[in-house]
Amino acid sequence: MTAPLPTGSTIGILGGGQLGRMLSVAASRLGFKTAIFEPGGDCPASHVANFHLQAGYDDIKALEKFGNSVDVLTYEFENIPTEALDALDQIRPIRPGREALRISQDRLTEKTFLRDLGLQTAPFATVDDAASLAQAIETIGTPSILKTRRFGYDGKGQARLTKPEDAEEALAALQGAPAVLEGFVDFTCEISVIAARGTDGRVAAFDPGQNVHEGGILRTTTVPASLPNRVLTDAVLTAGKILNALDYIGVLGVEFFVTPGGLIVNEIAPRVHNSGHWTQNGCMTDQFEQHIRAVAGWPLGDGSRHSDIRMENLIGDDMDRVPALAADPACALHLYGKADTKPGRKMGHANFLVPKD
Amino acid sequence: MTAPLPTGSTIGILGGGQLGRMLSVAASRLGFKTAIFEPGGDCPASHVANFHLQAGYDDIKALEKFGNSVDVLTYEFENIPTEALDALDQIRPIRPGREALRISQDRLTEKTFLRDLGLQTAPFATVDDAASLAQAIETIGTPSILKTRRFGYDGKGQARLTKPEDAEEALAALQGAPAVLEGFVDFTCEISVIAARGTDGRVAAFDPGQNVHEGGILRTTTVPASLPNRVLTDAVLTAGKILNALDYIGVLGVEFFVTPGGLIVNEIAPRVHNSGHWTQNGCMTDQFEQHIRAVAGWPLGDGSRHSDIRMENLIGDDMDRVPALAADPACALHLYGKADTKPGRKMGHANFLVPKD
Numbered sequence: 001m002t003a004p005l006p007t008g009s010t011i012g013i014l015g016g017g018q019l020g021r022m023l024s025v026a027a028s029r030l031g032f033k034t035a036i037f038e039p040g041g042d043c044p045a046s047h048v049a050n051f052h053l054q055a056g057y058d059d060i061k062a063l064e065k066f067g068n069s070v071d072v073l074t075y076e077f078e079n080i081p082t083e084a085l086d087a088l089d090q091i092r093p094i095r096p097g098r099e100a101l102r103i104s105q106d107r108l109t110e111k112t113f114l115r116d117l118g119l120q121t122a123p124f125a126t127v128d129d130a131a132s133l134a135q136a137i138e139t140i141g142t143p144s145i146l147k148t149r150r151f152g153y154d155g156k157g158q159a160r161l162t163k164p165e166d167a168e169e170a171l172a173a174l175q176g177a178p179a180v181l182e183g184f185v186d187f188t189c190e191i192s193v194i195a196a197r198g199t200d201g202r203v204a205a206f207d208p209g210q211n212v213h214e215g216g217i218l219r220t221t222t223v224p225a226s227l228p229n230r231v232l233t234d235a236v237l238t239a240g241k242i243l244n245a246l247d248y249i250g251v252l253g254v255e256f257f258v259t260p261g262g263l264i265v266n267e268i269a270p271r272v273h274n275s276g277h278w279t280q281n282g283c284m285t286d287q288f289e290q291h292i293r294a295v296a297g298w299p300l301g302d303g304s305r306h307s308d309i310r311m312e313n314l315i316g317d318d319m320d321r322v323p324a325l326a327a328d329p330a331c332a333l334h335l336y337g338k339a340d341t342k343p344g345r346k347m348g349h350a351n352f353l354v355p356k357d
Numbered sequence: 358m359t360a361p362l363p364t365g366s367t368i369g370i371l372g373g374g375q376l377g378r379m380l381s382v383a384a385s386r387l388g389f390k391t392a393i394f395e396p397g398g399d400c401p402a403s404h405v406a407n408f409h410l411q412a413g414y415d416d417i418k419a420l421e422k423f424g425n426s427v428d429v430l431t432y433e434f435e436n437i438p439t440e441a442l443d444a445l446d447q448i449r450p451i452r453p454g455r456e457a458l459r460i461s462q463d464r465l466t467e468k469t470f471l472r473d474l475g476l477q478t479a480p481f482a483t484v485d486d487a488a489s490l491a492q493a494i495e496t497i498g499t500p501s502i503l504k505t506r507r508f509g510y511d512g513k514g515q516a517r518l519t520k521p522e523d524a525e526e527a528l529a530a531l532q533g534a535p536a537v538l539e540g541f542v543d544f545t546c547e548i549s550v551i552a553a554r555g556t557d558g559r560v561a562a563f564d565p566g567q568n569v570h571e572g573g574i575l576r577t578t579t580v581p582a583s584l585p586n587r588v589l590t591d592a593v594l595t596a597g598k599i600l601n602a603l604d605y606i607g608v609l610g611v612e613f614f615v616t617p618g619g620l621i622v623n624e625i626a627p628r629v630h631n632s633g634h635w636t637q638n639g640c641m642t643d644q645f646e647q648h649i650r651a652v653a654g655w656p657l658g659d660g661s662r663h664s665d666i667r668m669e670n671l672i673g674d675d676m677d678r679v680p681a682l683a684a685d686p687a688c689a690l691h692l693y694g695k696a697d698t699k700p701g702r703k704m705g706h707a708n709f710l711v712p713k714d
Contacts, residue, residue, distance in 0.1 A: 007679060007692050025382050028405045030683075031692030031705065048385045048405045284638060284689050284710060293683070302686035307663060322364060326387075326650070329659035332641050335364050335388030348388065353641060 002093075002199050005071055005296040007031030012070030012092070014084075016043030016052065018336040018346065019076035019272050022280075024048045026288035032296065037066045044336045045076075057084040067091030074250065074295045078104045078270050079151050095295045096250040100270040103246070107149045107180050110268060117245055119238060120264045122257075123183035133171055136181040137164050143184040146170045148177040158216065185264055187257035191225050191232075194276035195239040196290045197248045199297040205236045206287065206303045209275050209311075211255070217344065221275045221311040222354075223282060227258065234263055242268060251276070251291035274346075278311040279303065281332045281351040308354035316343040325350050359450075359556050362428055362653035364388030369427030369449070371441075373400030373409060375693040375703065376433035376629050379637075381405045383645035389653065394423045401693045402433075414441040424448030431607065431652045435461045435627050436508050452652045453607040457627040460603070464506045464537050467625060474602055476595060477621045479614075480540035490528055493538040494521050500541040503527045505534040515573065542621055544614035548582050548589075551633035552596040553647045554605045556654040562593045563644065563660045566632050566668075568612070574701065578632045578668040579711075580639060584615065591620055599625060608633070608648035631703070635668040636660065638689045638708040665711035673700040682707050 005011075011027050013020045016038025024034040024045050033050040036043065039057070046052035053069075055062030063084055067073065073094045078101055085101065088094060103113045111121045125136035127146060137144070142164055148157035157177070159170035190213065195205035210225035211218055225232060239254045242265075246252075253273025255266040276287035285293070285301025293300055314321070319341050325331045335348035362368075368384050370377045373395025381391040381402050390407040393400065396414070403409035410426075412419030420441055424430065430451045435458055442458065445451060460470045468478045482493035484503060494501070499521055505514035514534070516527035547570065552562035567582035568575055582589060596611045603609075610630025612623040633644035642650070642658025650657055671678070676698050682688045692705035 004680065004683075007676075008694060008696065021385065025385060025405065028378065028382060028694065029691050031694045033404050033694065047390050047407050048382065050404050281641060284686075299684040301683075301689075304686075319364075323361065326361075326658075327656040329641075329661075332658075334386050337365060337385065337388045337390065339365065 002297045004298050005032070009033070009071040009296070010035055010050065010069065011292065011295065012037065012066060012073045013045060013049070013076060014038075014073065014080055014088075015076035016040060016045040017076055018044050018338075018348075020045030021048055021336060022277075022288045022334070023074070023076060023272065023292060026286065027292045029289060030292060030296070030298070032292065035066065035070050037063070042339060044338060047337050057081045060084075060087045063087045064091065072295055074291070076271055096246070096248050096252070096270045100246045100248055100252070104268055104270045105150055107147055107267075108178075111180065113245075114242075114265050114268075117241060119241070120262060122185045122264060122266070124180045127171075127179040127181050130167070130171060133167050133181065137161070137167060140181055140183040142166070145182045145184065146174060146179050147182060148174055148179050150177070156216070185257045185259060185266075187259050187264070189225075189227070189258045190255065190266070191227065191235055191258060192221070192253055192255045192273065192275040193235045193239040194251060194253055194273055194279065194287050195236070195243055196251045196287075196294050196300055196303075197243040198294045198300045199249055200299070201244075202300055203240045203243050204290070204300045204303055205239055206276060206279050206283065206290075207305045208232045208235045209278060211275050215344075217315060217346075218274045218313055219315075220313070221278050223278050223305060223309055231258060231263065238263060238265065250294045251287050274313065274349075275311075277334065277349050278309040278351055280334065281353065282307045282309040308356055310352045310354055312350050312352065313346055314348040314350060316341060316345055316347065319347050322348075328352075330355075359654045361655050362389070366390070366428040366653070367392055367407065367426065368649065368652065369394065369423060369430045370402060370406070370433060371395075371430065371437055371445075372433035373397060373402040374433055375401050375695075375705075377402030378405055378693060379634075379645045379691070380431070380433060380629065380649060383643065384649045386646060387649060387653070387655070389649065392423065392427050394420070399696060401695060404694050414438045417441075417444045420444045421448065429652055431648070433628055453603070453605050453609070453627045457603045457605055457609070461625055461627045462507055464504055464624075465535075468537065470602075471599075471622050471625075474598060476598070477619060479542045479621060479623070481537045484528075484536040484538050487524070487528060490524050490538065494518070494524060497538055497540040499523070502539045502541065503531060503536050504539060505531055505536050507534070513573070542614045542616060542623075544616050544621070546582075546584070546615045547612065547623070548584065548592055548615060549578070549610055549612045549630065549632040550592045550596040551608060551610055551630055551636065551644050552593070552600055553608045553644075553651050553657055553660075554600040555651045555657045556606055557656070558601075559657055560597045560600050561647070561657045561660055562596055563633060563636050563640065564662045565589045565592045566635060568632050572701075574672060574703075575631045575670055576672075577670070578635050580635055580662060580666050588615060588620065595620060595622065607651045608644050631670065631706075632668075634691065634706050635666040635708055637691065638710065639664045639666040665713055667709045667711055669707050669709065670703055671705040671707060673698060673702055673704065676704050679705075685709075
């Protein structure tokens, strides 16, 4: 275990979106300063950070300057270019570490890692061209989903195949990017576990949340999930297994499909996760503070759930609902300060207190 | 009722201490930007604000620039010079308004206002010199406390008289500042009410907290207070009466002495208040968000208490306890990011979850 970072230190965050914003706020509660590295201007995290270095991930000089101005590094998204990470990890520790990034940046590597851990995943096969796609379809069948190995998020970089004849169109949609074909999983529902591991190796997990996606984007997360305890315990233990296998430091999100044959790991995200936003109003320590505690080498906090919560994302025109939501006594608003409302853009979320029976 | 401030607007905060810091964080949750006006550098609020204008309250040009860069103005302390307020309220609305500041900036005006409202205060008399002090002692007696009319806080600007012969020394301690002599109140305990009033005239109050002071500085606040409901209801109604009389917008703190003869109003503070910090971990809407909602013309939030909390200030060397507090699962830390620890300086606070019976 490393020495805990003293309060007053600066935590560098790669990425200036809403996750960086809420990490900054959590860091401030523990007396830390934050610095944001983000190519875009007027980004959500910059509104609540000590400073914002606006530069691209190919600007090695800017990255070095950033690394030297902070005490430890973390990130709000996993698709950080390898060259940027190479430059930064010479200077300061990056938490979670490189191995977690290497694995989660590539769907093929991730699924292989999970399978090698003895966990169930959707059936998958590598696709590089028309020939390997044809072979993959033969093994996996349809319906199935072709997904780029890298840089996919919120349903982007995906094409659905309902029948073998969709192959050509799907391949064209991915524009030749290396891909995997994933078999369609017939699941009863989706859950996710937000879990954390400290520098002392201690693991903690929040209660699993039940997720509803629409068009590839998370719509709602509800806690408690309406599933047998056995299933929820299995999910938490699986998350712990992944954290330990990665010698992980920080918060990790693990998405599961719940099926009659057991839990199938859909994907992992080496960061705070949209499906963990409910913790802001459901727990003493939320996922953002938990991540900061881990990254700073502090003991993990208590993530016990004190309330039942339904988190709902506010996407695009959902912002029109803000006046009504502001007047709803059961609703806690969390808006991201984004200047432009666009269709499909996450603008904020609302945590609704669900009365207990 | 004025139109609500749209999310994305900028709220200007006069004062860059811990209250400004926590107001900034609350504003960010509602999608607002914040700007801080504060003479000192590297101030706690600047770490989580969009920008910090560092200038003195006598710098009218800087004040005008500040006013023009924000949409509405509020403050974290009541002792803002009148000239600064004169410059600012030409430009943007100041909430809470001038009347609340005029009254709370001067102990004599404040006590007269409270008495005229039909509320009980400690007996008081004006003191300008040795002769008026002698006369005040004759009316009020000893023990009593001589307090400067203006600029007192955390026990500063006060001198205690245990016997009439202490008059000369007490007067010297206040260095000729206009003062009031307050009669000593024999109270069983101290409570405070943090209440809010919106632009629509609606009033809401948090549960009264029971306070313990040491050396003139708040040490702990505990909710619920261990007092009969009748007393607590009386305190809440009194706070509401004060808010309405002032046509107030924002959060107000009212401190009471509880005596066998009823509640005595000790003082009012036209701002978020140290004794309301427990709301951060006890309510869906905390005092900081409640203040921002009121100042922005939004509906007030739900301040119902979901947990029992004991708030403890971390003063000076209490910072040595941070590692132990960070490891306490019942403790939520709130540190202010102040660079230097000094005796008597508020460095942070801890909210302890008190298990319900």
